[in-house]
Amino acid sequence: MEKTPLVRKLGAFVALSDPELSVLASLHRRRRTFVAGRDLVQQGQSDQAAYILASGWACSYKVLEDGQRQIVDFQVPGDFLGLRSVLFNVSDHSIEPVTDIEVTEVHVSDLLDAFAQTPRLATAVLWAASRDEAMVVEHLVNVGRRDAAERMAHFLLELGGRLVLVGLGSRDGYACPLTQYLLADALGLSAVHVNRVLRQLREAGLVTFRDGFVSFDDYDRLTEFAQFDSSYLDQSGPLLR
Amino acid sequence: MEKTPLVRKLGAFVALSDPELSVLASLHRRRRTFVAGRDLVQQGQSDQAAYILASGWACSYKVLEDGQRQIVDFQVPGDFLGLRSVLFNVSDHSIEPVTDIEVTEVHVSDLLDAFAQTPRLATAVLWAASRDEAMVVEHLVNVGRRDAAERMAHFLLELGGRLVLVGLGSRDGYACPLTQYLLADALGLSAVHVNRVLRQLREAGLVTFRDGFVSFDDYDRLTEFAQFDSSYLDQSGPLLR
Missing domain, CATH: 1.10.10.10 (Winged helix-like DNA-binding domain superfamily/Winged helix DNA-binding domain)
Structure with missing residues (x-):
């Protein structure tokens, strides 16, 4: 089986079994490409999907009413895009490709199906989300204290x-x-x-x-x-x- | 069934069924109390547990080598303490009770068991983690742009x-x-x-x-x-x- 960046990354947390790898591969059905500079997800958008980044770089950011922008993080291959707010009624942030990117689109129902089939994968996704949060925390420490x-x-x-x-x-x-x-x-x-x-x-x-x-x-x-x-x-x- | 702060909070995301509420209640077995000012979890600690806050306030923070401290967030009843790094080899942050607090202790194995019994609960915990992250993002915007x-x-x-x-x-x-x-x-x-x-x-x-x-x-x-x-x-x- 092809070892995607996401599989490599999750391997740092959990030794995934073959059935678990199959479920993960089934998340990679809807392949899409986006060009640099055009938002995939917009702050305030509803019915937003999440994406798994296969190649290229993206950034997540928030814009204030006065037009100031804070980039929250950059995403590299193997990272989720929009995982944070895919479970929200509306997205709390925007996502813009920094380069042309290849992604797979993941809907909430895909996640629910995958979690039902293999709870260990749910834990792995929670780990990935925790790690994303830990990086945002370091960015807060960066801006606040360094x-x-x-x-x-x-x-x-x-x-x-x-x-x-x-x-x-x-x-x-x-x-x-x-x-x-x-x-x-x-x-x-x-x-x-x-x-x-x-x-x-x-x-x-x-x-x-x-x-x-x-x-x-x-x-x-x-x-x-x-x-x-x-x-x-x-x-x-x-x-x- | 008693409506804990956590049940009230998760109710904003998912209408939990009675069996799901039972699984959630089973996470509340190990009740503990901590006094104000003494860390529950220390940055760098391994084998750390997570906690669900039943009453009182806590704060999560990081300390730099030079002694500067950045408080990342405060936790109020219904919030998880240490959820972010319970899946990590070592905790990336410390947690201190701001007041005397009552908590229930949750181990990784409890989470895995609960997720196996009800994948919707896994999704609800992922939602709670996403919301925690969204708050840290706002704190980054606070410090960076406001x-x-x-x-x-x-x-x-x-x-x-x-x-x-x-x-x-x-x-x-x-x-x-x-x-x-x-x-x-x-x-x-x-x-x-x-x-x-x-x-x-x-x-x-x-x-x-x-x-x-x-x-x-x-x-x-x-x-x-x-x-x-x-x-x-x-x-x-x-x-x-």
């Missing part, structure tokens, strides 16, 4: 850890399509400030983000600088055998 | 909405045990700043927080001032019948 350079370093390390899990990164670095504007909206900085902080981290020999690639120049020192403790990503091995 | 007065107003309205759902508040207000120090650690403000902002909101005739009670002096104007859209609390009625 200075701009630590914030950026923590954020680039988190993305690295997530991408390693789905085979798209290493301790050397990863391909990253994010612009400085997107980084600014995620980290609560201006684009000019993002540029300055990236230069500062590069000149300190810690990390270089250039030409669509994040290179960890000194992974250990960067980790120490950002006080990055990856345990909230819970990638150290499956709890459920 | 000024101090809007931030405080939004936060007090959110708590009000949550308490109404479990029968502990109304549009007039609610009993609130939070100190200015706790509000400061949640909102990324100093205690002095919290004091100033509360005075400002009171003098504007919007809301008064005094002697352990939050009084909405003008609920509609406060809602408009904070741009508070409660749809992320998803309390408008059950999606699943």
Whole structure:
């Protein structure tokens, strides 16, 4: 069976059996593609679906009445899009593809069917949702308590850890399509400030983000600088055998 | 059957059947009490349990290496404590009772058993986790994009909405045990700043927080001032019948 990014990711939590893998594969029926920059889900929308990201990057965000935007998180292959509010009457956020993306569409009824067939999969999806929340918590700590350079370093390390899990990164670095504007909206900085902080981290020999690639120049020192403790990503091995 | 705060809360998402209510009641076997100020769960702890809060208030927080603290959220009756990381190898956060509290302790095996018996309950727990995440997202928007007065107003309205759902508040207000120090650690403000902002909101005739009670002096104007859209609390009625 093809090992999708989602299967790789859930494997960090639970050793899925063949029948469970079949149920998971059945969630991948409705394949769709979306082009960069056009919302898949809009804040306030009802009857919204969730999606599993197969390839490309997306971002989830909220817009205030005065037009300010806060990017909540970026999604990479293996992540759910819109899982948080698929069970809500209306979506509490918008989702925009950062690049062209391939997804599979998942309806609430698909989730209910899958959970009925294999409760362990329900637990795995709850784990994935918990991990998404743990990342938002770190973004709150970022914006609330870390200075701009630590914030950026923590954020680039988190993305690295997530991408390693789905085979798209290493301790050397990863391909990253994010612009400085997107980084600014995620980290609560201006684009000019993002540029300055990236230069500062590069000149300190810690990390270089250039030409669509994040290179960890000194992974250990960067980790120490950002006080990055990856345990909230819970990638150290499956709890459920 | 006794209608616990959790049953009241989940009722906003799903009309639970009698068998489902029995399974939920079976989660309430291990009753425990904790005194204010002593952590139930510590960041980095393994083999942690989750808890369902029956009475009292708690807070979840993260501490940085330099000792700074960010309160992620407060929990009120009907909320889970530690649900986010009960499926993780180690807890990513700490939980402290704000008042003396009564809880029931829930182990991962209890959750797995309950999900196996009724998949709809698994969906309801996923909904509760999604709602917790939606609140953390709003706290990120608070700290990232709202000024101090809007931030405080939004936060007090959110708590009000949550308490109404479990029968502990109304549009007039609610009993609130939070100190200015706790509000400061949640909102990324100093205690002095919290004091100033509360005075400002009171003098504007919007809301008064005094002697352990939050009084909405003008609920509609406060809602408009904070741009508070409660749809992320998803309390408008059950999606699943």
